[in-house]
Amino acid sequence: MSVVRSASLLVSAAYxxxxxxxxxGMLSITxxxxxxxxxxxxxxxxxxxxxxxxxxxxxxxxxxxxxxxMDGGGVLHAIEGTxxxxxLASAFAIPPGLLAALYAARHxxxxxxxxxxxxxxxxxxxxxxxxxxxxxxxxxxxQGHFSALAGGAALALIMVPTVTRTTExxxxxxxxxxxxxxxxxxxxxxxxxxxVVLPAALNGILTGVLLGIARAAGETAPLLFTALGNERFExxxxxxxxxxxxxxxxxxxxxxxxxxxxxxxxTLWKYAQQPYPERINQAWAVALVLMILVLVLNIxxxxxxxxxxxxxRG
Amino acid sequence: xxxxAAVVAIGLMLWNESxxxxxxxxxxxxxxxxxxxxxxxxDRYQAWAFIYGTLITSGIAIALAVPVxxxxxxxxxxxxxxxxxxxxxxxxxxxxxxxxxxxxxxxxFVFLPVVVEPVGxxxxxxxxxxxxxxxLFAGPMPASGSSRLAAGLxxxxxxxxxxxxxxxxxxxxxxxxxxxxxxxxxxxxxxxxWRALIPYGTSGILGAVILGLGRALxxxxxxxxxxxxxxxSSPSLLRPGYTMSSVIANEFxxxxxxxxxQVLVEVGLILFVMTLLLNALARLLVWRVARRSTxxxxx
Numbered sequence: 300m301s302v303v304r305s306a307s308l309l310v311s312a313a314y315x316x317x318x319x320x321x322x323x324g325m326l327s328i329t330x331x332x333x334x335x336x337x338x339x340x341x342x343x344x345x346x347x348x349x350x351x352x353x354x355x356x357x358x359x360x361x362x363x364x365x366x367x368x369m370d371g372g373g374v375l376h377a378i379e380g381t382x383x384x385x386x387l388a389s390a391f392a393i394p395p396g397l398l399a400a401l402y403a404a405r406h407x408x409x410x411x412x413x414x415x416x417x418x419x420x421x422x423x424x425x426x427x428x429x430x431x432x433x434x435x436x437x438x439x440x441x442q443g444h445f446s447a448l449a450g451g452a453a454l455a456l457i458m459v460p461t462v463t464r465t466t467e468x469x470x471x472x473x474x475x476x477x478x479x480x481x482x483x484x485x486x487x488x489x490x491x492x493x494x495v496v497l498p499a500a501l502n503g504i505l506t507g508v509l510l511g512i513a514r515a516a517g518e519t520a521p522l523l524f525t526a527l528g529n530e531r532f533e534x535x536x537x538x539x540x541x542x543x544x545x546x547x548x549x550x551x552x553x554x555x556x557x558x559x560x561x562x563x564x565x566t567l568w569k570y571a572q573q574p575y576p577e578r579i580n581q582a583w584a585v586a587l588v589l590m591i592l593v594l595v596l597n598i599x600x601x602x603x604x605x606x607x608x609x610x611x612r613g
Numbered sequence: 614x615x616x617x618a619a620v621v622a623i624g625l626m627l628w629n630e631s632x633x634x635x636x637x638x639x640x641x642x643x644x645x646x647x648x649x650x651x652x653x654x655x656d657r658y659q660a661w662a663f664i665y666g667t668l669i670t671s672g673i674a675i676a677l678a679v680p681v682x683x684x685x686x687x688x689x690x691x692x693x694x695x696x697x698x699x700x701x702x703x704x705x706x707x708x709x710x711x712x713x714x715x716x717x718x719x720x721x722f723v724f725l726p727v728v729v730e731p732v733g734x735x736x737x738x739x740x741x742x743x744x745x746x747x748x749l750f751a752g753p754m755p756a757s758g759s760s761r762l763a764a765g766l767x768x769x770x771x772x773x774x775x776x777x778x779x780x781x782x783x784x785x786x787x788x789x790x791x792x793x794x795x796x797x798x799x800x801x802x803x804x805x806x807w808r809a810l811i812p813y814g815t816s817g818i819l820g821a822v823i824l825g826l827g828r829a830l831x832x833x834x835x836x837x838x839x840x841x842x843x844x845x846s847s848p849s850l851l852r853p854g855y856t857m858s859s860v861i862a863n864e865f866x867x868x869x870x871x872x873x874x875q876v877l878v879e880v881g882l883i884l885f886v887m888t889l890l891l892n893a894l895a896r897l898l899v900w901r902v903a904r905r906s907t908x909x910x911x912x
Contacts, residue, residue, distance in 0.1 A: 322801035326692055332684030333701065336777065339770045340708045343719045399616050417896065418617045424824075424892035425623060425885060426831025428858045432865070432881045433623045436630055459616060517712025520833040520858070524866045564714045568834060571718050579722075586715045597710045601703065 344590065351587025354580040364530050370577050374585055379534040380447070380560035381516055381592075384526060387451025387556070388458050388515050393508060396462035400507075401492055403463070404470035416467075423460035427520040430456050434525040445559040450526025457518055458511035465510055465600075469503025469607070470496060502607050506600040513596035517589060519564040527559040528569065563589045624889075627882040634658070634875035642879065651844055653869045658876040660883065662844045666761060666854040667884075670836065671829040673765025673850070674772055679822055681769075682776030687806055689777070690784035702781075709774035717838030720767050725758035725839060733762055733851050741851075751849040759841035761854040767835050772825035779821035779899065783814045820898030827891040831884060833858040857884045 358373045365372030399415050406412040434453030439445055473496050481491040497504070522528075534555060541551040563585055570582035634642070642660050650657045689701055737752040754760060787810055795809035796802075811818070841853025842863060857880050868874040 318801055318804070322803040325803040325807075329684040329688040329692060332681050333688045336681055336685045336773050337701075337704050337708070340704060340711075342723070343711060343715065346719060346723055347715065395616060414617060417893075418620050420896050421889060421892050422616060422620050424827050424831075424888050425620070426833065426858055426888055428831065428833040428861050429623065429627070429881050429885050429888075432630075432861065432878060433626055435865070436626045436878075437622075456619060459619070463616065513710060517710075517714070519712070519714050520862060523862055527866070564712055564834075567714045567718060568838075571714075571721060571838065582718055586718050589712055590715055593710055593712055594707060597707060598703075601706070 347583065347586050347590055350580075350583040351585075354584040355587065359581070359584055363533060367573075367575060367578070372581075374561075374563070374566055374581065376530055376532040377561040377563045377566040377585065378588075380526070380529070380532055380565075381562040383447055383534060383555065383560060384450050384454055384522070384562050385512050385516055387447060388454035389508060389512060391452055391455035392458035392462055392511060392515075396459045396507070396511070397466060397497075397504065399459075400463045400466035400470060400504075401497070404467045405492070419460045419463045422456065423464075425456075427457060427518055428523075431521040431523055431525060434521060439525055444557070445525065445527035446557050447526055447560040448556045450522045450560065450562070451556075453521035453525045454515040454518060457521060458515045461511040461514050462507045465507030465604075466500070466504045469500045469507065469604075472503065472607070473499045502603060506603045506607075509596050509600040509603075513593045513600070516562075516596070517564055517593050519562075519568050522562055522565050526562060526565065528561045528565050529559040530561065532558065532560050563592070624885065627878055627885055631875050631879035631882050634872060634879045637872070638876070642876070643883070653864075653873045656870060656872045658872075660857070660876070660880055663855050663857040663860050663880060664883070665848070666764075666840065666856040667830055667858070669848075669850065670761055670764040670768055670840070670854070670856060671826055673762065674768035674829045675822065675826055677766070677769035678773045678776055678825060682773050682821070682825070683780055683811075683818060685773070685777040686780035686784055689781045691802070691806055691810070705774050705777050708770075709778070713771070713832060713834040714838075716767060716771060717835040720763065720835055720839040724767065725763055729760065729763040729766060729839075730754070730758040732766075733758060733760060736762075737851055748848055749850050751847060752851055754851040755841060755853060757841075759839055759853050760851050761840060762850045764836045764840040764854070764856070765850070767839055768829045768832060771832060771835060772828050775828055776821050776825040779824060780814075780818050783817035783821065783899070784810060786817075787813050816898045816901055820895040820900075823891050823895035823898070827888045827895065830891070831858060831888050833862050837862050857881075 358371055360373055360378065361375055362371070362373035363375055399419065403412050403415045403419075407416075430453050433456070434449050438449035438452055442449075477499055478491055478496055481495040482488070486495070537554050538551065541554065567582050567585040567589065570578040570585065573579070638658060642658065643664065644659070645661050645665070646659060650659045651662065652658070685705065689698060689705070693701060733754040736750050737754055740746045741750040741752055743750075791809055791813055792805055795805040800808065836856055837859035840856060840859060842855055842859060843853045844855055845852045861877050861881055861884075865874070865877050868877060
């Protein structure tokens with residue numbers, strides 16, 4: 300009975316028309332949803348460019364903030380702070396990230412390899428504010444003060460998963476024949492990894508680092524109670540002062556790393572909550588600079604990955 | 614190894630640093646209550662207000678982002694003409710790259726007045742009058758628009774790329790035989806997607822959703838900037854609220870007593886455990902789908 304009925308349904312013209320309409324309708328809805336999903340991107344980017352562009356000028360990049368209520372001034376401290384933090388974070392994140400990726404790419408199915416990949420994935424899912432708490436407990440409290448060092452360490456934890464994962468993907472693209480050729484010539488495993496596989500994947504690894512920096516540079520939450528913020532931070536002054544005073548490297552590093560620093564996202568967060576219009580305007584300019592920085596890093600890295608992957612696949 | 618150690622160390626640290634708070638408040642800390650105590654002066658704390666805030670904002674985000682995200686994924690993986698798809702892929706990923714504070718700034722000055730305020734007013738005057746539903750949509754909404762609804766909406770924009778990108782990869786990992794078989798039986802493209810592909814990838818899509826949920830739970834800056842940061846006894850979406858991550862962000866640096874610090878770390882511990890479990894579950898689901906195909910899918 301039901302077979303007969305469904306057969307008659309199948310041939311009925313009305314049913315066929317309904318199927319066609321549903322098909323066309325649903326397919327166009329997915330297209331519309333894609334437009335809807337991308338609308339915020341254009342809205343945010345456009346608005347930030349329009350608002351931030353107005354407040355950008357040379358002083359913005361070259362001066363420290365003026366006292367509240369005064370026009371002008373810049374966010375030099377935050378730009379230098381962001382660079383310093385990115386440098387520190389890279390220094391902490393790259394070595395373990397690389398080693399983990401080498402291991403995971405070489406031994407994907409051993410228990411340790413699986414555990415490593417799982418840990419990387421979990422670490423990338425840990426809320427950044429929790430990473431901040433960790434940085435506080437690990438460095439700030441034992442030392443008794445907020446510092447660039449603590450901020451860099453917290454950001455490193457944000458960076459590691461990105462670096463590891465991208466590097467691992469890139470290492471997998473290195474042809475097996477390369478590794479085998481090296482092993483066949485009698486090179487030990489570690490030497491093959493270091494002097495054959497790693498150089499072959501170097502470009503890809505740099506991309507991973509770039510993506511990692513892009514991720515870390517935009518983070519605020521891990522810095523709230525590690526780097527804290529410091530409107531008087533001026534790295535160039537510290538450096539020139541140190542050179543004139545003939546201070547040792549250790550002393551210079553100490554002065555750079557051991558005091559609180561600001562970063563662009565941290566500054567943006569603080570300025571956005573202040574009731575002064577000139578600070579709000581600067582917040583938009585900071586947003587513009589930050590967004591350009593992050594998007595440029597991302598786009599560079601992705602172009603690099605795309606061309607590289609295409610070449611290796613042949 | 615360091616990475617493994619780091620994850621374990623984070624867990625241990627949170628556990629240790631909240632020891633006194635856990636011993637003092639026990640389970641009472643977590644139990645739902647309308648009037649959550651949060652009194653740093655007298656050291657009386659209950660976390661329910663924050664847990665509720667986190668859950669409800671993430672809930673709104675998921676409810677909105679999942680249908681849109683899956684739609685986007687279908688379009689990107691199945692329908693999009695080749696000349697368009699690389700650039701669209703990129704745009705979706707760039708959406709994920711915009712820093713959270715920038716979302717927050719845009720949220721305060723553009724999104725709140727232009728979108729949230731009118732939508733909130735509309736909900737207040739329509740659903741707010743329906744019995745039962747009025748619990749969730751009771752006004753009055755603050756003039757600034759800062760509310761749990763605002764946080765949920767911003768979150769839905771922020772987790773959309775995660776859901777869309779992972780689901781897209783799931784679709785691409787489904788073997789072509791699955792599509793061809795369905796099309797050969799005379800199914801339309803939509804019927805193929807709806808009856809043959811989505812059921813095949815269900816667990817992977819679920820994984821993508823959970824991954825997005827994990828991101829929403831932990832998101833701090835943008836939420837803190839638009840949610841209003843006040844402990845409210847009303848469960849309404851249109852009222853300001855507080856989430857676990859934003860209370861840590863706002864109060865930790867200025868915690869007044871040892872106990873205050875401890876309870877904030879305990880809030881962090883709850884958050885950590887939640888995201889840990891969700892992440893493990895999501896990876897498992899995504900990995901299960903990917904195992905059946907030759908393509909690598911990693912969220």
